[in-house]
Every structure is written in C-alpha cells, then in structure tokens.
Amino acid sequence: MKASRGSLKVKGVAKSFALPQGDLRVLERIDLEVGPGEFVALVGKSGCGKSTLLRLIGGLEAATEGEILLREKRITGPGLERGMVFQEPRLFPWMTTRENIAFGLRDSTEKREAGETVEKYLALVGLAGFGDAYPHQLSGGMQQRAALARALVSRPEVLLLDEPFGALDALTRIQMQLEIQRIWRESRGTVLLVTHDIDEAVFLGDRVAVMSEGPGTLRKIIPVPLSRPRDRSSASFVKIRKKIYNEFFNSSRKIKGV
Template sequence: MVAAALQTVPEAGRSIAVDAVSHRFDLEGKPLPVLDDVSFDIEPGAFVALLGPSGCGKSTLLRLVAGLDHPVAGSIKVDGAKVGDPDPSRILVFQDPTLFPWRTVRANVALGLEAQGILKTEGRRVDAAIRMVGLEGFDKAYPHQLSGGMAQRVALARALVNRPNLLLLDEPLGKLDSLTRLAMQAELVSLWQQTGLTAVLVTHDVEEAIFLAQRVIVFGPRPARIVADLPVDLPYPRHRGDPQLADLRRQALGHLGLEASW
C-alpha cells in the first residue's frame, strides 16, 4: 500500500533507446573521448546494470539519459521521445547522497514536490516515501545526524517521492560499508519490484551487478564501448551462493580482462 501511494500506474517503467551515442569532454582544449558508438535498448520495467572499470564513462552515459548533458553524436530516446532537459520522471541518484544539509530528512524528501509546486496537495507522498525506505521517526533529523546508509536511503526516498518512471542509479551503494551495502542491495530489488519502474544501475562491482540486475551490459575502458551483454535469467530473491551467479561472475570478469583473478 505504501508502493501504491508512490506509483499510480503499475508497470509504469519507461523504455530507453540508446543509438550510436558518442561523447567527449574538453579537457584544457584537448578533446577527451568518453563514449564511443554505444547502442542498446532497455525494455520498460527492466533492471539493467552498466558494469565497467572506474572512469570508463558509464556515469557520463547515465547523465546523458538524465538530460544533465547532451551527447555529441547519436541519440537517446526515452519512450520514443528524445531526451531534453532534466525531468522529475527520470531521477538520478548519485554515489554521494548529497542531501541538503540545511533541510531535515522530511524537507529533503519533499524537495521534488516543493520544486514542482505540488507539495500542498501531494504531501502524503512524502510520508509514504519515508516509510518505504524504512526511516519513520527520522523526519526531523538533519543530514549530519545520519549514518551513510541512512543518508543514502533518504536520497532514494527523495527520488521515489516523484514517482519516477526511470530510476538512474550512479553507484548509489559505492561508499557504504560492506554490511550496509548487502542490506541495501536487497532493498533496492524490493523497491524496484514494488514500484515497477525501469532501473539502470551503474556500478564497478561485478557481484552487485549480477546479484541485482536482469541484464548486465559490460563496458571496456575509456572511451567506453560495449564488450558484452549478459542476461541474468534468475528469479528473485536471489542467493549470493548460487553457482549460476558464480558462473556469470566469471564470465563478466573475463570480459573485463580479469579472469586470472578468478
């Protein structure tokens, strides 16, 4: 019922079509290519992981899908429409929770509704989102009073309160301690299942990608190009000790040129 308050339409996830996208940065006048002719499609409601070495350009790809930057070449379409400016239906969750330190947990979660001017009428969505990430009772806390895991949960609630159709996760668990991280991986899966949105997770953690996603797209080093597209055809809830996961993990590491460590 909590999910119902956050998601009116079930199966509301969006499709993404990335077509021949290339991108580069200007680094002191020299062009630095970060994405090289990347193409893939994601069907509505899927959970897809983008896996690759640090700094390969996968986060840049996520920013392009969010609309924070625009690709130099190629096109990105969400539900058939070209991506323009940032929009609350496509929410990016960063590696750092980047909560606004001057706002309480509640006011942080309410940020999107306030910015869109619908906080008065839709205020109950704030409570629903806080409950969804299990932070009831922390409404009035300030960010500096929260642990890393709690702060990242607030960041997730701040995203979910907008009823996004597309959740873009840029290594959201990257800075958490390993136990919190395992707990939050399971929470991410359950949030995704409850809301039915499309989730794209950028990570450099092979196990995390395979444990969470239905499909893992593997990128090579910068400029990023796709080196493999692995379906993970296992039902949820998954078990970390599953031999099929171990096999997929070996495959993924092989594509990243790290099979020797297996």
C-alpha cells in the same frame, strides 16, 4: 508501436569533452535498449565512461553524437521522469529528511497530497520516524535511503543509480541491495545501475552491460536469467559472475601476450 512508460533507447551515442589539449572521447557508439520495468546494471572500470552515460541519460550532459529516447521522445535536459541517486547522498544539510524528500516533488503538488506522499516514501525506505532529523544526524546508509526517497517521490519512469552504494560499508551495501530490489519490485519502474561491483550487478540486474574503456564502449550484454531472490553462492550465480569477471581479466591477459 505504443511508447510504453519507462522504455529507454540509447542510439549511437558518443561523447567528447573539450580539453585544452584537444577533444577527449569518453564514449563511442553506445547502443542500448532498456525495456519498461527492466533492471540493467552497467559495470566497468573507473574511467570507462559509465557514469558519463548515466549523466547523458539524466540530461545533465548533452551527447556529442546520437540520441537518447525515453518513451520514444528525445531527451534534451534533466527531468523529474528520470530520478537520480549519486554515490554521495547530496542531501541539503539545511533541510530535514522530510524537507529533503519533499524537495523532490513537483512544485505543483498540492500541499496535503505532498505531505502524505512524503510520509509514504519515508516509510518505503525505512526512515519513518526520522523525518525531522537533519542529514548530519543520520548514518551514511540512512542518508542514502533519504536520497533514494527524494529521487522516487515524484514517481519517475526511470531510476538512474550512479554507484549509490559505493561509499557504504560491505554489510550496509548488501542491506541496501536488498532494499533497492524490494523497492524496484514494488514500483516496477525501470532501473539503470552503474557499479564496479560485479557481484552487485549480477545480484540485481536482469541484464548486465559490460563496458570497456578508452573510449568507453559497450563490450557485451550478459543476461541474468535467475529467479529472485538470488543466492549469491549458487552455482548458476557464480557461473555468470565468473563470465563477467573473465570479460575484464582474461582479455587483458591476452593483450599482454601470455
């Protein structure tokens, strides 16, 4: 089988952290396949290990058990083929927006090409004209756009988004969701989005992976067979959202024995 660009496989992954009082298991038996160009949203409560899973795929942490394959090749560390955006923009305050984005380029990139690429990505995220601004001169949403451009500028196969809109106000968040959808459709890369916002997950994902905690496992994967752009108030949208909602709240009611 041909290993296609952006195909991601998580096989039997588990992760424990060593603590003074013993090992803490945060992820257990995670199996997930993400096809090339697919948008998968991971939802779960805080502490369910969804961010840890993303960090494992990003290569920032090593799995205790199992393996993660990108294009059938095992991941052993971070790499430019996997772009990453965090909840906080993490822009370097001593660099301008343009310099921050250029920092995401491969070191071997030729100077003229680098300049053109950075301008292109500045425009792509809607920051044309803000290249010379320092991060502290940008709004939170603009900072996050710059962080996105930095992650995209080396054309990664997979984009890993760790609650990237979590710290933004509600209106900016919706705006950013539309933007990320537009950018994803233009670049056709694979996207893995970690979020605790069910609405966001259903709006963006081709599939929504629901995680439960203690230790984190993949409880269910729910497909979202809706055409885009999606209408958040349509009956089919609301139905899927409710289904995911019930994954979290009905099951806990059962445990309480109601």
